[in-house]
Amino acid sequence: MDIYEDIRTNLLMGHAKEVKALVEKALALRYPPESILQDGLILGVEMLSYKFRTSSVSVPEALMATRALNMGLKAVTPFLKVSQKPHSCRAIIGTVEGDLHDIGKNLVKTYVSTLGIEVVDLGVDVSKEEFAQAVIKWKPQLVMISALLLTTVDEIREVIQELKRQNLRKDVVIFVGGLPVTPELAREAGADYYSQDALELRNFLDKNLEKILKVKKSNKS
Numbered sequence: 529m530d531i532y533e534d535i536r537t538n539l540l541m542g543h544a545k546e547v548k549a550l551v552e553k554a555l556a557l558r559y560p561p562e563s564i565l566q567d568g569l570i571l572g573v574e575m576l577s578y579k580f581r582t583s584s585v586s587v588p589e590a591l592m593a594t595r596a597l598n599m600g601l602k603a604v605t606p607f608l609k610v611s612q613k614p615h616s617c618r619a620i621i622g623t624v625e626g627d628l629h630d631i632g633k634n635l636v637k638t639y640v641s642t643l644g645i646e647v648v649d650l651g652v653d654v655s656k657e658e659f660a661q662a663v664i665k666w667k668p669q670l671v672m673i674s675a676l677l678l679t680t681v682d683e684i685r686e687v688i689q690e691l692k693r694q695n696l697r698k699d700v701v702i703f704v705g706g707l708p709v710t711p712e713l714a715r716e717a718g719a720d721y722y723s724q725d726a727l728e729l730r731n732f733l734d735k736n737l738e739k740i741l742k743v744k745k746s747n748k749s
Contacts, residue, residue: 542592
């Protein structure tokens with residue numbers, strides 16, 4: 529097996545220490561950090577997501593794999609290239625109330641941070657009130673909402689409604705994503721943008737963030 533396959537295999541088995549050691553070994557051997565992230569960790573997560581959708585993996589197994597992913601991300605993140613044109617912007621990110629999964633959230637955080645965007649991680653099981661409080665406290669331009677379970681996707685709508693209730697909605701651009709989230713659901717919930725995966729979101733923001741913020745600012749005026 530190559531080292532990327534070793535990373536994926538150990539991630540799926542939930543072997544956190546082994547994943548961390550393999551990522552560090554790959555870095556020491558001068559494997560590209562972006563390839564370690566994409567071909568090792570992210571491809572492993574995609575395999576995990578498929579198994580989760582087909583009920584081939586239990587929730588405890590998924591949580592163990594998540595821990596392994598987080599260990600791998602912690603090892604590789606400092607070596608990822610930061611955009612040559614960093615964006616002066618702040619984002620808050622969190623997983624909705626009732627959802628304890630942070631796989632997608634952590635990948636998004638890692639990728640978005642490489643753009644020079646300051647990312648405030650609210651964690652998992654974040655209530656609509658906590659999202660609103662974070663907007664007040666951190667004054668972000670972007671709000672990123674994640675849901676992995678079908679039973680929690682309605683919380684996305686609840687968060688956006690709470691921001692409207694507290695007159696905060698007009699101040700932020702909202703991105704949503706997660707395994708059960710669809711473009712239709714995102715639109716019905718009142719989000720501005722939907723993203724299928726973390727890399728897609730990073731590339732979209734790298735090309736369009738300044739325009740998005742400019743349009744948002746003009747709409748507030």
